[in-house]
Amino acid sequence: MLSSIIFYSLDKAIRQYRKLAQANIDRAGIAITIDQWLVLRVIQENDDLTQSDIGDRVFKDQASVARIIRLLLDQRLLTAEPLPHDGRRTRLRVSLLGQQTLDAVQPVVLQNRSIALEGLSEADIRLVRDLLERIYQNCLPPA
Amino acid sequence: MLSSIIFYSLDKAIRQYRKLAQANIDRAGIAITIDQWLVLRVIQENDDLTQSDIGDRVFKDQASVARIIRLLLDQRLLTAEPLPHDGRRTRLRVSLLGQQTLDAVQPVVLQNRSIALEGLSEADIRLVRDLLERIYQNCLPPA
DNA sequence: GCAACTTCAATGATACATCATACACCTCTG
């Protein structure tokens, strides 16, 4: 049945893409995971987000973000200093090493995308994106 | 950039679908995860597969399948008896409880799919599937 | 038959997902 394999294809495609992406990052000698990279990039763009805010942007929950940030801090890709006006939070900033890592990953990511999307037109991509967005909306809880 | 959000949409859609699917299984009072269900179903259809074979069919690696099978055995959804002609393997079979679980999940899965795919035509679905398959192929290692 | 190779399953290490909870800290309201 057709509807039974669409989610299989979805799963298969995203997983294979992640494998390719991670393999190419590894091959470039960069010690970071895709998910850590996603979070690091968000923090670079905006260093005043809560963990939940970050989670919204990378589609992860707060607990996952918390653990990823911990790893980024352990690896010195991120620094944290207490925020004076809110004792619960810290100000996270991308370190120099973190910056260098982001710079190194950037071209790899671009190349990964172009490999993955080879043979797909702009229109194809737009269509897939729209249909996926529709599926996403359909799956949202009634609220 | 368009290409930068296609993978985001992909990720988002599949995750939200999995959330919906799991939530509805939970709500139906069935104690199984999506991934366990996938594996159990494959074993039901063919009870003479190696863990790697099963992995190929559900797009998981052997290690993941091994752990999922262990959980299915622990929960008595599966039985294992030694195979006489190969001391490394066991014959896995879906237990009565496993069968009942599969039967109970089936309608929930169908409903999940129809919820998720509401508003998408057959042609849309086919197109998405084909484009995702193309992406998958593009991401395969050079071999 | 034995050595070399291959196959199969289990498991350790590490990372992420999800749900739930705990706890500290903030804010608002009476």
Place this chain on the structure above:
DNA sequence: CAGAGGTGTATGATGTATCATTGAAGTTGC
């Protein structure tokens, strides 16, 4: 200002992903 409720972070429990390795068991070649 005190208590109630909301927000932000950390962490436990459980499940899955990925890579690597181990060890047992099968197979092949000679």
